Amino acid sequence: MIAVLKIALRALRRNILRSFLTMLGIIVGISAVIVGVSMGTGAKAEVDKRIASMGQNLLTVLSGNMSRGGVRGGFGTSPNLNPSDYEAIRKEVAGITAASPEVRTSGQIAAGNQNTSVQVSGVSAEYLAARSWNVQSGDNFTETDVRNANKVCLLGATTAKTLFGENIDPVGQVIRIKSAPFTVVGWLEAKGSGSFGQDQDDVILVPYTSVMKRLSGDTRFRSIFVQAESPEAIPDVQQQITELLRQRHQITADKDDDFMVRTQQETSDFFNANNRIMTILIGFFAGISLVVGGIGIMNIMLVSVTERTREIGIRLAVGARGRDVLRQFLTEAVLLSITGGALGIATGYWLAPLLTKFAGFPTLISQTSVLLAFTVSAIIGIVFGFFPALKAARLDPIDALRYE
Amino acid sequence: MSTPVIQLEDFRKTYISGEVQVHAVRGVTLAIHPGEFVAIMGASGSGKSTMMNTLGCLDRPTSGRFLLDGVNVIDLNRDELADLRNHKIGFVFQGFNLLSRTTAVENVELPMLYTRPALPHREQRERAMKALEMVGLGDRADHTSSQLSGGQQQRVAIARALVNEPKLLLADEPTGNLDSRTSIEIMGIFQRLNDQGMTIAMVTHELDIARYCRRVVVMRDGLVRSDEPTRDRLLASEELAHLDAEQKAVQLA
Numbered sequence: 001m002i003a004v005l006k007i008a009l010r011a012l013r014r015n016i017l018r019s020f021l022t023m024l025g026i027i028v029g030i031s032a033v034i035v036g037v038s039m040g041t042g043a044k045a046e047v048d049k050r051i052a053s054m055g056q057n058l059l060t061v062l063s064g065n066m067s068r069g070g071v072r073g074g075f076g077t078s079p080n081l082n083p084s085d086y087e088a089i090r091k092e093v094a095g096i097t098a099a100s101p102e103v104r105t106s107g108q109i110a111a112g113n114q115n116t117s118v119q120v121s122g123v124s125a126e127y128l129a130a131r132s133w134n135v136q137s138g139d140n141f142t143e144t145d146v147r148n149a150n151k152v153c154l155l156g157a158t159t160a161k162t163l164f165g166e167n168i169d170p171v172g173q174v175i176r177i178k179s180a181p182f183t184v185v186g187w188l189e190a191k192g193s194g195s196f197g198q199d200q201d202d203v204i205l206v207p208y209t210s211v212m213k214r215l216s217g218d219t220r221f222r223s224i225f226v227q228a229e230s231p232e233a234i235p236d237v238q239q240q241i242t243e244l245l246r247q248r249h250q251i252t253a254d255k256d257d258d259f260m261v262r263t264q265q266e267t268s269d270f271f272n273a274n275n276r277i278m279t280i281l282i283g284f285f286a287g288i289s290l291v292v293g294g295i296g297i298m299n300i301m302l303v304s305v306t307e308r309t310r311e312i313g314i315r316l317a318v319g320a321r322g323r324d325v326l327r328q329f330l331t332e333a334v335l336l337s338i339t340g341g342a343l344g345i346a347t348g349y350w351l352a353p354l355l356t357k358f359a360g361f362p363t364l365i366s367q368t369s370v371l372l373a374f375t376v377s378a379i380i381g382i383v384f385g386f387f388p389a390l391k392a393a394r395l396d397p398i399d400a401l402r403y404e
Numbered sequence: 405m406s407t408p409v410i411q412l413e414d415f416r417k418t419y420i421s422g423e424v425q426v427h428a429v430r431g432v433t434l435a436i437h438p439g440e441f442v443a444i445m446g447a448s449g450s451g452k453s454t455m456m457n458t459l460g461c462l463d464r465p466t467s468g469r470f471l472l473d474g475v476n477v478i479d480l481n482r483d484e485l486a487d488l489r490n491h492k493i494g495f496v497f498q499g500f501n502l503l504s505r506t507t508a509v510e511n512v513e514l515p516m517l518y519t520r521p522a523l524p525h526r527e528q529r530e531r532a533m534k535a536l537e538m539v540g541l542g543d544r545a546d547h548t549s550s551q552l553s554g555g556q557q558q559r560v561a562i563a564r565a566l567v568n569e570p571k572l573l574l575a576d577e578p579t580g581n582l583d584s585r586t587s588i589e590i591m592g593i594f595q596r597l598n599d600q601g602m603t604i605a606m607v608t609h610e611l612d613i614a615r616y617c618r619r620v621v622v623m624r625d626g627l628v629r630s631d632e633p634t635r636d637r638l639l640a641s642e643e644l645a646h647l648d649a650e651q652k653a654v655q656l657a
Binding site: 003014310311313314315316317318319320321322323324397398401 | 457460462463482483486488489490495497501502505514518525
């Protein structure tokens with residue numbers, strides 16, 4: 001076997017440029033596979049990371065899905081979740097550890113001579129727990145603050161920086177939200193980008209009652225966050241909330257929900273569906289490139305067999321069997337394709353980080369994709385090398401010896 | 405008497421090219437015994453190349469019987485023929501047929517690459533070196549074919565033919581591409597091998613070369629026309645001494 005490998009290596013080295021050009025098709029195809037798959041896994045990892053940053057075992061109840069005259073407005077277009085829906089979920093749904101509604105408003109925020117426009121989210125005291133969020137200074141607001149619609153707030157890391165400057169603890173300061181003074185009671189830890197790529201830290205959290213009564217006048221929620229006690233409890237909690245809200249909204253069995261209960265898994269699936277399409281598309285083009293590369297190998301092996309007809313004749317004359325010749329040429333083809341594959345993998349390793357650096361696309365090279373690429377390239381060598389090798393093996397020794 | 409190395413009985417070979425049937429060999433009965441040194445002579449088209457291909461197990465007779473060292477070759481498949489070529493036959497060609505850009509010793513090792521069971525590589529190298537020394541090229545083992553002269557290349561080819569200790573050495577116009585002095589040197593190697601007991605069959609159309617053999621078979625139109633011991637057999641050593649003397653005389657003059 002080592003002897004066969006040595007012969008093959010020597011034959012390929014003899015035409016080094018030709019061997020390299022032949023491998024090029026495989027190199028391009030395999031590196032495309034590596035980079036393409038790395039983009040898919042990279043994007044998925046990014047999405048998963050962002051979704052996990054939202055909190056653990058989180059379900060989101062979205063209002064809306066209003067349809068008027070056949071036109072669907074989409075979720076969240078028509079806030080129809082009442083405070084009583086929220087209370088009902090808290091009281092009647094088993095297996096939840098935290099729940100918080102969300103109402104949003106935006107407006108001018110001022111502190112001293114700084115002012116900015118930030119999204120103000122009205123939430124309950126359980127919101128931080130549901131989203132596994134901590135304060136780096138001060139405290140969360142309390143149930144009492146919520147009940148009394150007190151003018152207290154928590155500042156996100158980005159907002160705090162904008163209003164008070166870097167690394168300055170804003171706790172105890174007073175800011176004006178739409179000219180109403182709110183006391184800062186807590187400074188939130190930085191959380192990074194959310195699932196839509198938005199900055200989750202550019203936010204002000206206030207009791208939802210304060211937003212409804214003092215800032216926006218809304219009486220309904222656009223969404224409610226619910227944290228299940230464990231991953232296993234999620235489907236059950238989802239089921240309970242759906243039944244409860246259908247009943248409360250008096251939706252008959254033949255009508256669609258006017259709300260939606262979405263799990264993180266569903267959010268993740270939603271984003272990853274796009275990634276999957278992209279991965280499949282790249283995989284398709286990489287596959288075409290690999291087939292073209294394989295045909296290139298077959299072509300060059302056929303040339304090689306013709307060129308070396310006399311050599312084959314000599315080998316047959318001194319006692320090589322057909323299968324010895326077959327093995328020799330097959331080894332050469334596989335060596336070509338796996339060398340191409342290895343170079344392609346190396347190219348992929350080199351290209352993927354460049355893509356991240358210059359196009360900002362998250363990439364992650366998985367070992368599975370490397371293994372897969374290598375196997376595929378070996379298979380290409382075997383498949384496309386077989387026909388030329390068979391042609392060589394079937395040569396008649398006399399004709400082959402006489403070949404000029 | 406011992407088993408003949410070659411036993412042909414009413415050997416016929418017919419090629420079909422298009423509609424025409426070409427009767428290349430039409431009924432040859434011939435036996436070659438161990439230790440013989442036979443020249444097969446004939447003009448082109450006499451059927452001697454077909455004979456050679458058949459004796460070398462590269463081709464099978466259309467009809468008749470062919471026993472090689474007691475084995476009936478007609479019944480064998482491609483692989484079994486390949487094994488016979490590997491174990492029992494050593495080939496020497498007119499055009500040397502060495503692998504280019506490959507060293508002498510690796511060329512000699514070539515048949516052992518296909519020997520079953522395989523020999524360990526060290527032993528292959530030892531045997532190849534021994535065969536090269538036998539033809540006087542021990543010091544050229546690492547030269548590639550292109551770095552060797554025609555005579556040296558043919559000696560490498562002989563070493564390759566001998567390396568698996570065959571029963572029969574077959575040579576197809578072994579001196580066809582060589583000058584007369586080198587031809588005599590090659591015939592000297594054959595004579596020495598024959599003296600050591602090697603059976604040799606050689607195709608040639610040169611009468612001078614045939615005179616180094618012990619027996620001459622003449623073919624014409626696919627049949628054996630004569631088959632007799634060599635008259636006035638030449639000895640390579642004497643001829644070479646003769647040539648040297650002549651050359652000296654020319655230089656003196």
